[in-house]
Amino acid sequence: MTRNVLIAGAGPGVSGSLARLYASEGGRVCLLGAEDGVLEALRSSVESLGAAAATAVVDLTDDAATRTAVTRLAEEAGHLDVVHFNPSAYREKDPLSLTPDELLDDVRLGVGALLTLVQAARPFMGPGGRITATGSMAADTPWFGAASLGVQKAGLQNLVRSIDNTLKGDGIRAVSVTVRGMLAKEGAFAPDNVARALRAAADQDESAWQSEIAYTA
Structure with a gap:
């Protein structure tokens, strides 16, 4: 099956x-990121x-610029x-050193940008469309030394559930994959294996759809 895919971040x-x-299956891959190189x-x-591929360099926390980029690529x-x-956003600060503004800045990227992405992409999606997100065990087992990451991943998981419930009547489903392990160059948590888990989550049977799936070793 060939698909047109948009990847943010x-x-x-x-x-x-x-x-x-996804490229190995044909279709078109649209890439949004912060670094041109x-x-x-x-x-x-x-x-x-x-x-086929297309790219756009954009700060995902810039709502207007992100909407413009998504619309162009779509x-x-x-x-x-x-x-x-x-x-x-990874910021190595514990709750006693993390400021409210820093927390909000991080959540704006790790959670808020998903709203921009989905709202801009929605006019170009139809029944069978899928929204996926890279989740993390930090959502429920956060490390205090990077407190904002746990808040982001918990918020992401929650927001994906809301998006799924909002769009399922239109045949569009959303799922986050909670990676329960540390990313590594080899083994179960190597990027290629995590990517396959994300791909499988998008292809799950809609009659038994889960909006959050844990990926473990």
Whole structure:
């Protein structure tokens, strides 16, 4: 099955593996990210697999710029089958040093940007469309030393559930995959394996749909 896929927060890790996984099936891969060099390298790897690719450099916390970028890429693609949300902010501060403004800045990227992405992509999605997100065990077992990450991942998981309930009547489903382990170069938590888990979550049977799936070793 060929699909048009939009990946937000695209980079060399899990999102890059996911881009190449979808590219291997054909279709079109649209990449949103913050660094031009990273996007161009990923674009080249996608195109080397025979898929069409398009990129946009954008600060995902900039609502207007992100909406413009999503609309442009979606119009070029014609429609979107899968929208994937990957970004989060890692700030090594515990609750006694983290400021409210820093927390809000991080949540704006790791959670709030999903609202922008979904609202901008929705006009280009139809029945069978899927929204996926990279979750983390930090949602319910946070490390105090990076307190904002746990808040982001808990909020992401919650928001994905709300998005799924909002769109399921239109045949569009949303799911977050909670990665219960540390990402590594090899093994179960290597980016390619996590990407396959995200791909499988998008393909789950709609009659038994789960809006949050745990990925473990």
